[in-house]
Amino acid sequence: MDGWMIVPGNKMLSALVLFVIVMPFLYAARKPMHGLFISLVRAISGPLRLGSRWMFATAVELRQRNKTVLMAHGREEITQTIDREFERIGALVKRELHGFPAVQRKLMDEITRIEEDYQKSGEVPPPPPEWAKAVSAIAKIRGGGDGLVEKILEDISKSMEKIYDRAISEYRRSYENRHKILKEFSPFWRSLNKEMETVGKNITSLQDSAQSIDVQMDKYKQMVDKTDKAEQTLTSSAGIQFSIAALVLLVAGGGAFVNFFLIARPMSAMVGGGQHIIFGLEAADIAAMVILFMEATMGLFLMESLRITHLFPRINNMNNRMRKRLMWVSFTILFTLAGIEVALAVMRDFIIAADIALRRELVGGAAVAVKDAGWATKIPVAGQMILGFVLPFALAFLAIPLEYFIYSARTVLGVGLVSMFRSLGFLLRVLSVIMKHFGHALTMLYDVLIFPFLMVERFFKKEGDSAGRHGSGSITAFSKRGRTGTTGEHIL
Amino acid sequence: MRIMRRALNAVLLVTLALTLSSCGDSRKYKRAIYLLIDTSGTYKDELPKAQRIINYLLGTMNPGDSFAVARVKSRSFSEKDIIAKVTFTKDPMAANDQKRAFRNKVDRFARGMKRGSAHTDITGGIIQGAMFLNETGAGRKTIVIFSDMREELDKKTKRNFPIEMSGIKVVAVNVTKLRKDNIDPRLYLGRLDWWKKRVLSAGASDWKVVNDMEHLERVFQE
Numbered sequence: 163m164d165g166w167m168i169v170p171g172n173k174m175l176s177a178l179v180l181f182v183i184v185m186p187f188l189y190a191a192r193k194p195m196h197g198l199f200i201s202l203v204r205a206i207s208g209p210l211r212l213g214s215r216w217m218f219a220t221a222v223e224l225r226q227r228n229k230t231v232l233m234a235h236g237r238e239e240i241t242q243t244i245d246r247e248f249e250r251i252g253a254l255v256k257r258e259l260h261g262f263p264a265v266q267r268k269l270m271d272e273i274t275r276i277e278e279d280y281q282k283s284g285e286v287p288p289p290p291p292e293w294a295k296a297v298s299a300i301a302k303i304r305g306g307g308d309g310l311v312e313k314i315l316e317d318i319s320k321s322m323e324k325i326y327d328r329a330i331s332e333y334r335r336s337y338e339n340r341h342k343i344l345k346e347f348s349p350f351w352r353s354l355n356k357e358m359e360t361v362g363k364n365i366t367s368l369q370d371s372a373q374s375i376d377v378q379m380d381k382y383k384q385m386v387d388k389t390d391k392a393e394q395t396l397t398s399s400a401g402i403q404f405s406i407a408a409l410v411l412l413v414a415g416g417g418a419f420v421n422f423f424l425i426a427r428p429m430s431a432m433v434g435g436g437q438h439i440i441f442g443l444e445a446a447d448i449a450a451m452v453i454l455f456m457e458a459t460m461g462l463f464l465m466e467s468l469r470i471t472h473l474f475p476r477i478n479n480m481n482n483r484m485r486k487r488l489m490w491v492s493f494t495i496l497f498t499l500a501g502i503e504v505a506l507a508v509m510r511d512f513i514i515a516a517d518i519a520l521r522r523e524l525v526g527g528a529a530v531a532v533k534d535a536g537w538a539t540k541i542p543v544a545g546q547m548i549l550g551f552v553l554p555f556a557l558a559f560l561a562i563p564l565e566y567f568i569y570s571a572r573t574v575l576g577v578g579l580v581s582m583f584r585s586l587g588f589l590l591r592v593l594s595v596i597m598k599h600f601g602h603a604l605t606m607l608y609d610v611l612i613f614p615f616l617m618v619e620r621f622f623k624k625e626g627d628s629a630g631r632h633g634s635g636s637i638t639a640f641s642k643r644g645r646t647g648t649t650g651e652h653i654l
Numbered sequence: 655m656r657i658m659r660r661a662l663n664a665v666l667l668v669t670l671a672l673t674l675s676s677c678g679d680s681r682k683y684k685r686a687i688y689l690l691i692d693t694s695g696t697y698k699d700e701l702p703k704a705q706r707i708i709n710y711l712l713g714t715m716n717p718g719d720s721f722a723v724a725r726v727k728s729r730s731f732s733e734k735d736i737i738a739k740v741t742f743t744k745d746p747m748a749a750n751d752q753k754r755a756f757r758n759k760v761d762r763f764a765r766g767m768k769r770g771s772a773h774t775d776i777t778g779g780i781i782q783g784a785m786f787l788n789e790t791g792a793g794r795k796t797i798v799i800f801s802d803m804r805e806e807l808d809k810k811t812k813r814n815f816p817i818e819m820s821g822i823k824v825v826a827v828n829v830t831k832l833r834k835d836n837i838d839p840r841l842y843l844g845r846l847d848w849w850k851k852r853v854l855s856a857g858a859s860d861w862k863v864v865n866d867m868e869h870l871e872r873v874f875q876e
Contacts, residue, residue, distance in 0.1 A: 434744025435717035438683040513746055520750045524709040524757065 188608075189615040196605050203601025210594035217587030221580050228576035229393055233385045235569060236396045240382045244375055251371045254364060265357055272350050279343045400573035407567035414560045418454055421503070421553040424546060426450040428509035454557070457499050461558025463492040471565040496554055503550035511543040686720040686792035687711055688783035691737075692801030693725045695770035696832070703828055703867060704800045708760050710870045711798070712753045717744045720790040723760055724779060726801060727771035729811055731778035737763045741790065774806045777813040780853075784819050795822045798873060802830045803849055820857035825873050827864050 167176040188195075300318060384392040430446035437445040466477040467489035477488065609616060689711065691704045708723060715721055722739035724730070738759040742749040780797060787795040797819075803826055807813055826849065835842035850861045864872045 430717065430744070430746050435746050435749070437718060437744060442683060444683075516747060516750055520753060521713050523754065524713050 185612055185615065189612045192608070192612065195608055199601055199604045199608070203597055203604070207594040207597035207601070210590045210597060214587045214590035214594060217583045217590060221583035221587060224576065224583060225580045228573065228580065229388060231576070232393060232396045232400070232573055233388055235573075236385050236392065237382060240378050240385065244378050244382070247371050247375050247378065251368060254367060254371075262361075265361070269354065269357060272354055276347060276350055279347060397573060397577060400570040401577075403566050404570035404574045407563040407570060410563035411560070411567055414557065414563065417553055417556055418458075418560075420549070421557065422447075422450050422454055424510065424550055424553075425453060425503055425506045428506040428513060429453075431509055431513060453499060453502070457496060457554040457557050458560055460492045460496040460499065461554070462561040462564070464489060464496060464558055465561035467492060471561045473561070473565050473568070496558060500551045500554040503554060504547045507546035507550035508543060511546060682793035684718050684720070684790070684792040685716070685794045685796070686787045686790040687715075687722070687796045687798060688786050689721075689723045689798045690726050690730070690776070690779040690783060690800060691723060692774060692776070692799075693727055693767065693770055694774040694806070695772065696804075697774075697802055697830070698767065698770035700800070700828060700830065701764050701767060705760060705764055706867065707798070707800060707827060707870060709757060711873075712757060714874070715742055715749075715753070717742050717746055717749045720787075720792060721756065722783075722786055724782065725763075726774055726776055726779045726799075728773035728775060728808060729778055730775040731782050733782070735779070735782065736786070739786070773808050773811070774801070774804060775811060775813065776801060776803065776805045777817065778811070780819070780824075781817055784817070784822055787822055796873075797822055797824050799824065799826045800828055801826070802832060803845055804832065817852075817856045819853055820859075822858050823860040823862070824853045824858050825862045825864060827870075827873065828867060829863055829865060 164170070166180070167173065168179045169175040300315070381392065385396075426447050429449045430444070433445045433449045435444065435446055439445050439448050443451075462471070462473065463477070465471045466474050467480075467485050469478065469485075472478050477485070480488065689704075689708065691701070693701075711721065718741075720739070720741040722736055724736045727735065738756050740752050740756050742752055776799065780799070783797045787797065805813075826846070829842075829846065831839075831842050835845075846863060853861050862873070864870065866872070
């Protein structure tokens with residue numbers, strides 16, 4: 163071990179002597195060694211820099227792709243929203259304005275009737291006949307004491323009075339009739355008012371829808387133009403959707419977990435207990451999970467066929483007849499599975515009761531009859547049955563948050579990947595720079611080790627330079643690169 | 655067509671692998687217990703406690719598990735010494751009936767037990783138990799020894815040879831202290847230590863002593 167020691171027993175001195183011996187060789191190998199260091203450093207820092215560039219380029223490309231997907235998805239969403247608005251308008255027009263000619267005709271009829279009635283109400287009783295004027299003139303003749311004339315005048319006066327009374331009563335009756343006609347106006351006015359209000363509401367609703375469409379169209383335009391604002395809005399919206407959907411899925415997962423425990427134990431009576439299939443899971447557990455997955459799948463199909471979710475374009479594009487068939491098939495299977503769960507809930511109660519009885523027997527030595535406490539003892543089993551029936555249907559609604567989760571996860575994941583690529587790119591760039599400086603430091607360290615030789619070299623070079631300047635005036639043979647880059651003389 | 659054939663082959667391979675792994679997996683989780691009850695003269699009176707242990711163990715057994723109870727007497731390396739044995743069916747309700755029948759069988763044995771054996775051949779019982787457990791193919795094998803762990807062999811019985819107990823856990827339950835142990839506790843501790851070395855050198859996965867009958871769950875604690 164100690165064979166290298168030139169001065170036996172003195173490691174320090176031996177090392178120093180060895181170093182002094184090796185120093186000329188180190189000086190001789192200075193250039194190749196510097197080259198080796200630089201090559202080594204470049205071999206590491208070059209790929210790092212390349213990797214960094216690739217990371218940044220991939221991040222840019224990925225962001226572009228994310229943007230395209232995001233915009234396409236956003237356009238699809240907005241198209242659906244606009245479609246829905248148009249459907250609403252269509253339904254409104256069909257329902258309300260479809261009967262508009264009838265309403266108009268009704269309005270016109272009512273207006274005509276009101277006019278006629280108004281005309282009628284304006285009619286005055288006919289004036290007294292022409293002969294009444296003649297009689298009136300005669301009535302002005304003075305009797306002059308003639309009894310016959312007086313009698314005639316008296317008769318005329320009586321006739322006139324009669325006529326007057328009749329005319330007055332006629333006039334009053336006429337007024338009464340006109341008042342009646344005017345009174346009959348009010349329902350028509352009310353009806354008119356109501357019709358006009360309905361028309362007004364429909365028009366307002368139409369205006370609202372039109373405004374909403376305008377807003378959506380603006381957004382659509384922004385998405386077509388691929389503006390940064392639209393991208394930010396959609397990304398933020400996707401992030402919120404992702405969080406909400408994840409939360410709802412978590413809650414639904416809790417429900418599924420409860421459901422699993424509800425049916426796993428009784429399943430052992432159907433498929434057998436104690437038989438572990440894979441990953442420590444019993445056959446009963448797997449069977450229970452299969453039932454849960456089937457319920458979730460049927461729920462998914464039900465939601466798809468109801469066109470609530472749009473995860474499967476083929477189902478979505480089915481004709482209405484086929485879609486309805488699929489809907490009924492999914493519902494029937496879901497209903498059947500819910501029924502099976504109810505039966506399993508009863509079975510579970512039965513098994514638990516049997517287990518409790520056995521344990522009591524084992525502990526106490528004899529079977530203890532359970533006292534029947536009436537309907538109260540049936541509450542747990544009833545609760546289990548209700549849960550068993552309701553949970554599969556509740557699980558069906560899992561499809562809605564699942565769809566949101568899947569679509570928003572694409573965006574969130576994309577944004578995450580872009581960030582990751584950027585961070586990695588930055589990290590590689592930093593590492594590359596560190597490696598470069600490390601290479602420099604290494605070459606300088608090498609020169610520090612052989613500094614006496616470098617000092618001598620510099621001295622001779624200075625001498626040579628001054629001799630050259632004074633003598634031939636030739637320029638030094640050192641290259642700029644050699645002075646500053648690879649030789650490392652600047653440290654001395 | 656070629657792709658389809660390849661896909662079919664892959665599916666068949668995966669199915670085969672899953673089936674094979676499932677067989678191994680199923681056995682790995684099965685449990686088998688062999689309970690040895692010391693019926694020697696000094697320990698015979700502890701039999702009711704043994705019944706308690708049996709009832710406790712029955713309560714913890716699952717469908718597919720195996721359980722056997724055997725007696726330790728002057729020479730215990732025999733199938734005839736097995737009082738009751740059962741492998742529980744997959745149907746949990748039927749398994750409950752099996753447990754009842756098992757308990758009744760042990761109860762009958764306890765009632766019929768009049769006189770204890772002259773000698774105590776624990777090693778013979780252990781060898782018999784190891785054979786039974788290995789036959790079940792269970793993944794978790796346990797020998798529970800209900801005894802004071804004092805082996806007394808007659809002159810003809812040979813038990814001083816190495817035994818094989820690979821992968822079997824050994825639990826000594828209710829190891830009572832004898833009068834001599836009370837005088838010199840080192841005898842008791844030495845006896846337990848001797849058994850520990852013997853079973854562990856035989857390849858046993860674990861050795862444990864549980865004396866507190868109120869905490870029998872410790873039998874299965876790792």
